[in-house]
Amino acid sequence: MTAPPLTVMLVAAEASGDDRGAGLMRALRAKLGDGVRFVGVGGQRMRAEGLESPFDIAELSIFGLLEGLMAYGKVVRRADETADLAAREKPDVAVLIDSWGFTLRVAQRLRRQDPRLALVKYVAPQVWASRPGRARTAARAFDLLLTIHAFDAPAFEREGLKTVFVGDSTLAIDFSAADPAGLRAQIGAAPEDPILLVLPGSRPSEIERVMPAFEDAVSLLKADRPNLQVVAPAAPTVAELVKARVAGWAHRAHVVEGDAAKRSAMKAATVALACSGTVTTELALAGCPMVVAYRLAPVTYAILKRLIRTKYVTLFNIAAQDFVAPEMIQDDCNGPALAREIALRLDDPALRARQVERQNAALLKMGRGGPDANEAAASAVLDLVARQRLSTAT
Template identity: 50%
Template sequence: MAYKIMLVAAEASGDVLAANLASVLKSRLGDDVSFVGVGGPRMAELGIESPFNISELSILGIVEGIRAYSLVKQRVADTAALALREKPDAVILVDSWGFTIRTARAIRKVLPQAALIKYVGPQVWASRPGRAKVLAKAVDHLLALYPMDAPWFERAGLPTTVVGSSALHIDMSNADGDLFRKQQGIAPDAPLLLVMPGSRPKEIERMTPVYEQTARNLKAEIPDLQVAVVAAGTVAADVTGRVASWPFRAHLVGEADKYAAMKAANVVLATSGTVSTEIAVAGTPMVIAYKIDNFSYRLMKPLVTAKFFTMLNLAADEEVVREFIQFDATAEKITPEVLRLLTDKQAARAQARRQTEVLEIMGRGGPNPSELAADAVLKVLKNRKA
């Protein structure tokens, strides 16, 4: 039986998840599956051409959401129109809560016969638990990343399959830290700080100045400190332009070399996100920071019930990784913690070891998430056809 599947991803991380899932489905079904959708470069590599550039949907905070409302509304309509024209058997909506929940409702209206599957649910155990019921009314099935997700959505009546986080299964066997240092002209024993400012334009705008000042402070303490900065694909030009004005040399790192850079670094300073799990897989101690606009933060803070932002800390129920959020995300506060990890090798090793232990709690070593997600999608499709 042949299937047409629509994948909708509005951010870089979702683009990767969608592309991985599509690759597994294609390997299993061959010519019996075709794809359409909305996504980024990874999906485009598979021939899934997006009707618009998803980078314009990288929105953070309530204020940005209000400003972008008209654009989001138009892109939801564009996505629903694509679904109506292509008439897929299933629509898989990946992450990006605000955009995908609106898209799910719009597609349900124009194409009620399609199975709607959400891949990555909102973190209702951290804030706004009512979103579980909202999602249950909008889609037919959820592919969740963590075991703690399932009970919340199942109680709301939404069938849920826990597939795990793909970040736990990244293959870093070919990531060579020593080779990275050699290629960048960094001595094997030179202290190296890797900065990962994020993949959204607003993250770069807010966090890069903080990281620049932090690096300045650290170089005043450690003159031979080397600094490398990852320029993620969607914001590479912006990051490159900003780093070019720094008063010291920073080695720019592309997406292809980021895992090698993680392994080469003594410490990573990163903007909160899935990347924290990847850094832990690389075995490198890290410090996490994050902030949105102050108005949005003040509105959202009373709704947040979780003690931590970083998934490693949430899984461990302790601050394994120091995180500096919002008003604490300043160079003055971040510098001492990064300096401690750069200069106290015993503390750095202890944190890296604890990060690795938490990965086991999160499900490292289990089945491949894309394979489990493909199993669940095919089961939904077969049940739908029956």
């Protein structure tokens, strides 16, 4: 008699989590073939791997205290729906990816619903930066933590949570198929034209907060550099928002969608202006110098400024313990300041080369060239399932 397939529930509520979830699905399918099926919540990438998500995750891409309070009712409803899905599908294990606020609520519901269900948290909350009490909360909510940073483990292991460092799947992104020359031809750029990449984030709130400053910076730069080509790779969660904003610009910009176009644009770019997030690691891997920016609601920023224990927000800056890429945060995220930092890099090839060299050194500290994170995560999940089954059998 053939054993039923392993049912894996995956829950991701943001673009970066969707990408990790898709990678984990591929790795599990490579190990188990038809012996695994997937249920849960995800975005475009996880849907491409066969997941049927009951709702669009774009509405859960929330960052900020005020924004979180305003979306609280929606988050609770979606957490309830996710728990209802688990009740129907009866998964053997649930992997809850990033998005601390939402996935914790889901975990609490799943734990009450079925205390025997194996619960995995994939990507640790950044307790080294703020709110260290989350380590104890995680230990109570989950059976296993998969971390993308080697320095995450001690805080959680002290609370009794089994923790496995799997590495960051972003560091394994393959740019070998990127076609920078094709991207230049697509946008009509001459070989000598500089290209500025504009990446305003993957959350609607990020577009709202940073795009006005990004627009001002681009206008100032274009006024002095008519041949500057502007390309905006749009994350799936905000593609329509980005296209609508760019359509209203006085100067032409090219919006590109999809991973292939994004990677080609990253390899073709002279400099990037990026909203803080996973995309900064991708840019560094592509060898693209950048200026990093972020803006929060004023109340959120005032509170977080008291809580944050690190002066860096960009992962490779944290790894280097230095401002390898400039970080223009809150009031510094304004058009003239951003334009000034970008202009320095557009006009100075040696500065760009030094920054890329330092970015590469920081990537090595982050684990570039290490084991495949998707493979490591899949193995850790299957090990947990095996232990749970052995425990139940005895």
